[in-house]
Amino acid sequence: MSADDLGLWAVPIAMLGGAIRVSTPFILVSLGECITERSGRINLGLEGTLVFGAMAGYAVAYESGSAWIGVAGAALAGTAFGLVHGWICKLPRVNDIAVGIALMLFGIGLAFFFGKPYIQPSAPDLPSIPLGFWSDIPQLEAALRVNVLFIIGIALAFVIAWMFRSTRTGLTIRVVGDSSDAARAMGIDANRVRLLSTAAGGALAGVAGAYLSLYYPGSWTEGISSGQGLMAVALVIFARWNPINCIWAALLFGAAGALGPALQSVGVTSGYYLSYAAPYVLTLIILIATSSTTRALEGAPGELSITK
């Protein structure tokens, strides 16, 4: 069968597959950023971390011959970036957003520098699970070919939601994110909590990078990220700092992002660039529709520099 046989059904099926494939890095980065932002910091450097993670993951996978060791290497590199961000922000009179932008550029530059030798060779791919085995429609089968990292991301969202609600660590992060004064009064070292939260966020962004280079699109190139790291920051705000909402937001972004290619596959080519802008237009519309001039942003961490 070809796409023509499915008719317009090809569009939602391609969007479903696209949502799952494209959303995975969004889920991972936004969960990491969710932890960081809940602790009261914004790490805009995640874009750089993501690109560096993609390079590091690819390089380590190629050298070691194992995609999973590559993922671990990317996580480690991401942790290092997170620690640098957290450590610099600890210094007095340092703005987390400015540091984030600096680290973003630094991470991308460093990845290009070290990544040059890895553009040609091919590294092992991450495995995926064929959840569409029951279907004989090849498009659906392809759409439901789900990467393990997607499933890990979903599970992680629930674990993080539970952590924020029912663990000492989670409550401590929320305390620090909401009120430095309260944290100090409780004897919590806010800087340390933020350092570790930023490191955790960096680790997840690194893993997201490894997904890009090791699964989809599946090779290391300099243009591998199209701003997923930055968009994930907006996505966390859009998800109102709730990890479960991060899943929905990421899927929505992924589906909207797959709209362009899906339409193309059924032959609709007019408004090509417009359909590619769908995720951004969608974000704007939803943010405007859910905002209020009289109510404060529900759930916004009080120490965040953008809400203060």
Added chain:
Amino acid sequence: MRSDTFTSDDGPIGVETLHMTKRFGDFTALDDVSIHVRPGTFHALLGENGAGKSTLVKCMMGFYRPTAGEMMVSGQQVVIDNPKQAHTHGLGMVYQHFTLVPSLTAAENLVIARQSTSDIIDWRAENERLATFMERMPFSVALDQRVGRLAAGEKQKLELLKQLYLGRRFLILDEPTSVLTPQEADELLGMVRGLVDDTGLTCLMISHKFREITAFADDVSILRAGRHVGGGAVADLSTDKMAALMIGEKTLAGSADRQNLDGEIVLAVRGAEADDRSGIKTIAIDTLDVRAGEIVGIAGVSGNGQMELMEMLTGQRPLHGGDIHVNGERFAATRQQAHDLKVRFIPEEPLQNACAGRMSVRENLAFRNFDAGSGSIWLDGRAMTREAAQLVRDFNVKTASLNAPIASLSGGNVQRAVLARELSETIGLLVVANPCFGLDFSAVADIRARIVDARNAGTAVLLISEDLDEILELSDRVLVMSDGRIAYESSAATVDLDSVSRHMAGHA
């Protein structure tokens, strides 16, 4: 299981400071202060703003390291470098500003504050435990509510509950009743009194209110300008004596005599409706009139819609229905209209809500008029300086320089500066919220006198305040707001305190 909650097994603890001195650069905030809080007593610490009370308790709690001096807990010399160490000695503090985390629920706040909370929280067990704890407490707070949604009075109760929940045996209360109604204050202090008598709690309370000190405290220590100027058993001291020690030789600005004016209606609110802060309830003001030359006081427990009413008047909160007229003209609260109709607003917490903290006193004083007049795009710096200097002189604003950032001024002086800006011309309508919150004795008298002066000059004044004494002292008419509505109205001459209390408490 209850090991870290309140126990009285070890007997009450007493705390002494010996020759405590704290200098910040050249400025001596505390000068050789020795006070003795006897075990199992309720001790009051009295003094004006800037007298060093906060510095003293911060030294005791380990926020500051004293320049000289020692601390004794139960007769043992101790060194307290940080609040955590203070906690291990059983010392706890309820701060003037809230230390609860707004986005956490009350229960989460209590549980996370406890040192022994396990890594994974079993909410079922914790909730049962909290319920048992709350049963022994004289008042309750909705534990499943986000703290950010609680009213100020509720938060203050929760702060106190938290300290008791954490098993502190020496409590420092920093003006605990400043946000409570008299009934709530009496209830709270009565409860503290009971805990002191029955369970061996020792309590040190910072206060300005003589009534509370004479009614509830055993001993008092009085500070003035960083020095310990007197004290002893409350029973041996008269209020006049305490006031004299606290204020020193100073004359307070007397309140101007009232003149009876029967003015025109200036502010008229009809059927105005708007959402409250949570967006769940509705604020509905059927009729509210304020005439020229009268002060209308709106009393009420915080969180009953007073701040929303203020925002409706200032145009910060859209109305669903009804309207607001000033001098018969529909009022939309634009800058131009406020200027033309001579309407002035003084919101609560003026440093946050009516000033730009990092800008200078001079610039803040110019906010009202800097864009009026000349039409030139250049500001006249010299005229601004001249006018600011005049206002600072007229309103006794104490500032190091006109170019000092306004945030560096004390609370009383910020409020004086804001009053200077807003009251400097003849005005038609003045809306003012909690003007004296957290201010010391002499600043309060000064600011109230200014408000009465404005009234006598023919201004219509709407005074929204959580301090019932203030409402009763200043108002010509008293209104009570409860649950988003005006529940009670009476002229000041015939006001019945019992009904006011009942309506404030919402039991009418």
